[in-house]
Each structure stands twice: as structure tokens, then as C-alpha cells.
Amino acid sequence: xxxxxxxxxxxxxIGCSSVSKKAQADYNEAISxxxxxxxxxxxxxxxxxxxxxxxxxxxxLKLAEYKIYTNQxxxxxxxxxxxxxxxxxxxxxYILKGKAFVxxxxxxxxxxxxxxxxxxEPSQEQKFEIFLGKAIxxxxxxxxxxxxxxxxxxxxxxxxxxxIIYLNALLREKKMGPNxxxxxxYKQVLAKNPTDVDVLKSMGxxxxxxxxxxxxxxxxxVYLEAGGKSPQxxxxxxxxxxxxxxxxxxxxxxxxxxxxxxxxxxIKAEVEKAKAQAELEAQKxxxxxxxxxxxxxxxxxxxKAEVEKAKIEAESAKYLNDPLLKDxxxxxxxxxxxxCGRIYKDGKQQTCDYDGTPLIDLTxx
Amino acid sequence: xxxxxxxxxxxxxxxxxxxxxxxxxDTSRPAHQHVKKKDLKGLAIAxxxxxxxxxxxxxxxxxxxxxxxxxxYLSFANDSxxxxxxxxxxxxxxxxxxxxxxxxxxxxxIENTQNSYGRALLGIPLLIFPAFIIGSSVSSANYDLExxxxxxxxxxxxxxxxxxxxGFVFFKLPSEKSNASLNDAIIKINVVKKAKQxxxxxxxxxxxxxxxx
Numbered sequence: 001x002x003x004x005x006x007x008x009x010x011x012x013x014i015g016c017s018s019v020s021k022k023a024q025a026d027y028n029e030a031i032s033x034x035x036x037x038x039x040x041x042x043x044x045x046x047x048x049x050x051x052x053x054x055x056x057x058x059x060x061l062k063l064a065e066y067k068i069y070t071n072q073x074x075x076x077x078x079x080x081x082x083x084x085x086x087x088x089x090x091x092x093x094y095i096l097k098g099k100a101f102v103x104x105x106x107x108x109x110x111x112x113x114x115x116x117x118x119x120x121e122p123s124q125e126q127k128f129e130i131f132l133g134k135a136i137x138x139x140x141x142x143x144x145x146x147x148x149x150x151x152x153x154x155x156x157x158x159x160x161x162x163x164i165i166y167l168n169a170l171l172r173e174k175k176m177g178p179n180x181x182x183x184x185x186y187k188q189v190l191a192k193n194p195t196d197v198d199v200l201k202s203m204g205x206x207x208x209x210x211x212x213x214x215x216x217x218x219x220x221x222v223y224l225e226a227g228g229k230s231p232q233x234x235x236x237x238x239x240x241x242x243x244x245x246x247x248x249x250x251x252x253x254x255x256x257x258x259x260x261x262x263x264x265x266x267i268k269a270e271v272e273k274a275k276a277q278a279e280l281e282a283q284k285x286x287x288x289x290x291x292x293x294x295x296x297x298x299x300x301x302x303x304k305a306e307v308e309k310a311k312i313e314a315e316s317a318k319y320l321n322d323p324l325l326k327d328x329x330x331x332x333x334x335x336x337x338x339x340c341g342r343i344y345k346d347g348k349q350q351t352c353d354y355d356g357t358p359l360i361d362l363t364x365x
Numbered sequence: 366x367x368x369x370x371x372x373x374x375x376x377x378x379x380x381x382x383x384x385x386x387x388x389x390x391d392t393s394r395p396a397h398q399h400v401k402k403k404d405l406k407g408l409a410i411a412x413x414x415x416x417x418x419x420x421x422x423x424x425x426x427x428x429x430x431x432x433x434x435x436x437x438y439l440s441f442a443n444d445s446x447x448x449x450x451x452x453x454x455x456x457x458x459x460x461x462x463x464x465x466x467x468x469x470x471x472x473x474x475i476e477n478t479q480n481s482y483g484r485a486l487l488g489i490p491l492l493i494f495p496a497f498i499i500g501s502s503v504s505s506a507n508y509d510l511e512x513x514x515x516x517x518x519x520x521x522x523x524x525x526x527x528x529x530x531x532g533f534v535f536f537k538l539p540s541e542k543s544n545a546s547l548n549d550a551i552i553k554i555n556v557v558k559k560a561k562q563x564x565x566x567x568x569x570x571x572x573x574x575x576x577x578x
Binding site for chain 2: 111112143146
């Protein structure tokens with residue numbers, strides 16, 4: 001009878017369990033997939049788990065955690081509220097609510113949630129998360145001294161955690177702006193955990209501040225691949241896409257202009273060349289023409305000379321060939337005085353009238 | 366019988382008599398010497414919580430939290446070449462849950478923290494003379510309180526280069542937060558940096574946490 005009672009109670013306990021086997025399986029599968037770097041499916045599985053077993057506290061909390069990680073803050077807040085409605089005596093719900101508030105830039109409210117968590121005897125691990133969360137909220141509020149206090153508290157809980165290195169680097173950057181030491185420490189943390197979304201985002205932010213867009217884009221892309229969903233990051237990348245589109249368009253336009261310029265230069269050069277060629281040819285033609293003209297002139301001169309010669313010859317021939325002028329033997333002798341030069345045309349006088357000098361025949365000279 | 370009557374009368378007189386004694390405001394530590402401070406382009410601002418019972422008793426002769434007020438001590442030091450304007454209306458206090466405390470005028474704090482003349486009535490059943498003495502002491506204490514609170518409070522002011530300004534502002538403590546900690550509370554102060562030749566005037570926002578040391 002006693003054994004039967006125990007059995008009945010056991011069966012009732014199983015029957016009354018708030019978590020179904022399917023929900024538990026979904027929960028386990030979600031965690032397994034998440035740990036393997038699959039960030040989308042686990043949220044879906046957990047949503048199924050809580051739909052199946054609405055009182056599954058761990059599933060609500062895990063769902064909130066994953067939604068915070070993927071920046072689905074509103075959904076995370078709803079999951080946290082459901083978890084806190086089920087059990088508000090555990091610190092985890094308040095820690096997650098604090099994180100969600102930080103994501104919503106409600107840093108002051110986040111402090112309140114972290115303080116509530118602190119009052120609920122958190123584990124060492126949770127204490128570490130609380131102090132880190134408070135430090136982040138303080139950094140966001142610009143309260144650097146308070147942030148440092150909380151980082152120191154976190155360090156006292158877990159001295160070797162690389163998140164301490166990260167937050168110290170972040171705080172240094174907030175105090176003095178981007179600097180090489182901060183970048184070095186970010187890299188140090190990333191070397192251990194290459195998919196740490198906070199560090200990846202901070203690294204991108206640093207390069208963004210330094211206006212080195214290529215590096216900022218590089219880290220933001222890894223951040224998105226790792227599951228980060230910050231709207232600011234997406235906004236920055238959208239802006240960069242626009243800038244690059246514009247740059248490309250400008251480059252294209254510049255290339256086209258350059259090509260057109262080169263083409264114009266080429267055409268100009270060709271025109272110049274053609275012009276020079278034409279000029280050369282013109283000069284050549286001119287020279288040819290000149291030469292031809294000179295030749296023609298020369299020939300004309302020659303012809304003219306020949307004509308002249310011919311004319312003279314013809315004229316001479318007229319006289320030379322004139323039969324009337326052929327016989328000149330009968331011509332009257334013209335005599336002259338070799339001393340005084342007096343001429344005597346009759347041909348009959350023998351001596352000069354003036355001095356008596358004998359005359360000589362002038363035509364025979 | 367007479368001895369008892371004398372003791373009783375003395376007791377009533379002692380209970381009824383009041384006086385006001387408080388420390389002067391501490392101007393020995395300018396804003397830029399505080400660990401928790403905010404620098405707004407050369408104007409250093411620091412805020413201290415004086416709402417603990419010990420500090421409040423020391424500087425206001427009573428625990429102002431019991432009256433529902435939070436005294437916050439602000440110090441300003443201008444290390445810049447600019448002139449700044451600070452107005453009480455631009456100072457706010459927010460608790461860690463994001464809710465705000467309302468700034469109250471010093472006059473209101475004085476009115477609600479002054480000694481009551483009801484004490485003087487204690488003397489009436491015995492003798493008129495002691496009641497008069499008690500009434501007079503209440504008046505005197507109230508006068509001292511009013512004078513001191515006014516002297517300590519922060520008014521709207523302009524701060525020039527190398528000047529330092531100190532003073533208290535008072536916030537109404539919501540009843541549901543009577544024991545609220547101010548460890549994670551913040552003070553928000555908007556100051557106006559005045560225009561200068563080629564530069565425009567500018568409103569700067571400073572968020573400070575409260576020193577409790």
C-alpha cells in the first residue's frame with residue numbers, strides 16, 4: 001500500500017511537470033545549436049519550447065539571453081518579463097533586464113535592475129556579469145570613475161576574464177579617445193574569442209572614429225556574421241554603401257571624362273597631324289608649283305629667247321636672204337680719210353680735200 | 366513637592382527651548398578636486414550627496430530625509446575663458462530606476478523644516494513666562510535656519526573665468542523612495558556657455574554621479 005502511494009505521487013509529479021519532453025528537447029537542441037554558432041534556429045526552437053510549456057523558466061531566460069545577443073531587445077524584454085512573472089526571486093531575470101535596458105540606451109534603469117539582482121544572492125558568475133553590466137551602463141552615461149569602480153569589482157570576482165581587458169580598453173577609449181593601446185587590447189580579446197560581438201563592434205567603432213572606413217567595415221562585417229544586429233552598425237554600413245556608390249559613379253564619370261579627354265586629345269592630335277601633313281603637302285605642292293613655275297618660266301624664257309632668236313634670225317634672215325641684198329659687190333664705195341676721218345660717199349674721190357691724204361675704202365674694213 | 370515642580374518646569378523649558386546650530390558650507394574643495402566630476406569645456410562640476418543623517422544633521426541641524434528632502438551639494442569651477450549660466454530649473458535628479466525627483470525651492474524647504482510653535486504651548490500649563498521664553502527661542506532658531514538655508518542654497522548664477530560657486534539644491538524625496546539609495550542616482554545639469562565673438566552660445570549637458578564621501 002505504501003509503495004503504491006509513492007508510485008501514485010511519483011506519477012502525479014511527472015504528470016504535473018511544467019516542462020514537456022518536447023519543450024525540454026527543443027531547449028537542449030537550441031543550446032547545442034547556439035554553441036555551434038547557429039544563431040537563428042535556437043531562437044525559433046526556444047519560442048516553440050515556451051509556447052509548448054509556458055512555465056518553462058529556463059527557456060524564457062535563455063530566449064531573452066539569445067534575443068539580447070542578437071539585438072532583438074523588445075522581444076528579449078518580453079521574455080524577461082515572462083520569466084520574472086514566473087519567478088522573481090532569481091537574479092538572472094534582472095541581469096538580463098539590465099542588459100536589455102542598456103541596449104535600449106536606458107542606462108540608468110539598467111542600474112536599478114542590476115542592483116535588484118545584487119540583492120538576490122547572485123552566484124560569482126552572476127556577480128561578475130552584474131558588475132560588468134553596471135560598468136557598461138556607467139560608461140554609456142559618461143560616468144567614468146563609477147565605471148572604473150565597477151570594473152574593479154568585477155575584476156575582484158574574476159581577475160583573469162578577458163572581458164575585464166575589454167572593458168578597461170573601452171573605458172580608456174572613452175576617456176582619451178581612440179588610441180593604439182585600446183586597439184591592441186581589443187585584438188588581444190578577439191584573439192581568444194574572435195566572435196565576441198561587443199569587442200567586434202567596439203573595434204569597428206574605434207576605426208569609424210579614426211575615419212578608416214575600410215577597417216571599420218571589416219570589423220562590422222565580422223560583427224554581423226557573429227550575430228550582432230546593432231542598428232547603428234547597419235546604418236553606418238548603409239551610409240558607406242551610399243558613399244561607395246557615389247564614389248563609383250564619380251569614378252565612372254571621371255573615367256568617362258578622362259576617356260573623352262583622351263579621345264579628344266587623340267582627335268586633336270590627328271587633326272594637328274593632318275593639318276601638318278596638309279601644310280607639308282601644301283608646301284610641297286607650292287614648292288612643286290614653284291619649281292614647275294620656275295621650269296615653266298625658264299622654259300618660257302627659253303622659248304621666248306628662242307622666239308626672240310627666231311625672230312631676230314627671222315628678221316636677220318629677211319635681210320640675209322633677201323635677194324635684193326644678196327649682191328653687195330656693186331655697192332657704192334664709201335671712202336674715208338684715215339687721218340681726219342672725213343667720209344666721201346661718191347666713191348670717186350681719191351684724196352682728202354682737207355689734207356690730201358689718200359682715202360681708203362670704209363666698207364672693206 | 367516644590368522640588369518636583371521645579372524639576373518639571375525645567376524639563377518643560379528644556380524640551381521647549383530650541384536653537385539652530387549648523388556647519389558652514391564647505392568651500393574648501395573646488396569642483397575640479399573631486400574624483401567624481403564632469404568637465405564641460407572647462408567648467409568643472411561636482412555633486413555630493415548630503416542626505417545621510419550624519420551629514421544632514423551637521424549642515425542643516427536636522428535629518429532632511431525625515432522631512433522628505435534630499436540636499437545635494439553642487440560645486441562649480443570655471444577654468445575656461447568662457448562665461449557660463451547655470452539655472453536651478455536646469456538641474457534634475459534621477460534615481461536608478463529612471464524616475465526623477467522634483468527640485469524644490471529653498472523657501473519650501475525652510476517652511477517645512479522650521480520649528481513649530483506648538484512646543485511653546487508646553488510651557489503654558491505651568492507658567493506664562495517660560496512659554497514666552499520658549500516661543501522666543503523658536504523664533505530665533507527659525508530665523509537662524511532661514512538665514513542659513515538661504516545662504517547655503519544655490520541660486521541661478523553666471524560664472525566667469527577662474528570663479529568658483531558652491532551651493533545646495535533640494536529635491537523632494539518621493540514617499541515610496543524614503544530609503545532609496547543615491548549610489549546609482551545621477552544629477553543632470555544643463556549649462557549655457559555664453560556666446561563669444563565668433564562663437565555661438567551653446568547648451569552643454571553634464572551627467573554626474575553623486576559623491577557620498
